Amino acid sequence: MKVGIVGSEAAKFNALTELKARQLIRDLIQGAELVISGHSPLGGIDIWTVQVARAMDIPVREYPPAKLTWDGGYKQRNLLIAENSDMVVCITVKELPPGYRGMRFPRGCYHCGTPPEHHVKSGGCWTMKQAARLGKQTRLEVIE
Numbered sequence: 001m002k003v004g005i006v007g008s009e010a011a012k013f014n015a016l017t018e019l020k021a022r023q024l025i026r027d028l029i030q031g032a033e034l035v036i037s038g039h040s041p042l043g044g045i046d047i048w049t050v051q052v053a054r055a056m057d058i059p060v061r062e063y064p065p066a067k068l069t070w071d072g073g074y075k076q077r078n079l080l081i082a083e084n085s086d087m088v089v090c091i092t093v094k095e096l097p098p099g100y101r102g103m104r105f106p107r108g109c110y111h112c113g114t115p116p117e118h119h120v121k122s123g124g125c126w127t128m129k130q131a132a133r134l135g136k137q138t139r140l141e142v143i144e
Helices: 015-029 045-055 070-084 123-133
Strands: 002-007 034-037 060-062 087-093 137-143
Touching: 002 015, 002 045, 002 070, 002 123, 015 045, 015 087, 015 137, 034 045, 034 070, 045 060, 070 123, 087 123, 123 137
Parallel strands: 002 034, 002 087, 034 060, 087 137
Antiparallel strands: none
8 A cells, every 4th residue: 555644844743742643654654565755844744754664664755845835836746645645644733832933723724624623734634635535545643
């Protein structure tokens, strides 16, 4: 199975939630024939997935964004992940760590339509949604 792992940037994690994310990635990709990632310039799930997969000797395919913009960059990268994966898993966190300085979305994840108490907004949810439209398996993992 080709497993695409997407999710939140590194700044949305603290030391404990990062540790939980890395363990979850190990569990999710165990036995995968290929792991697919988006190589986010903000680190986090994309980078940790590649590190874990390589440590487990699982082949990796990365789709870095061609540009650091939505059109011509992230959108096309995310579509490649959705198209080339048999299953897409989005890993995000329930809440932002203290001191997080990035954008906040008080209405929750608008990609999923979930309330803010469910999980923080993640672009990985958009990718997961595209995979579902293509008939692929999807899974949302929220780390507390």
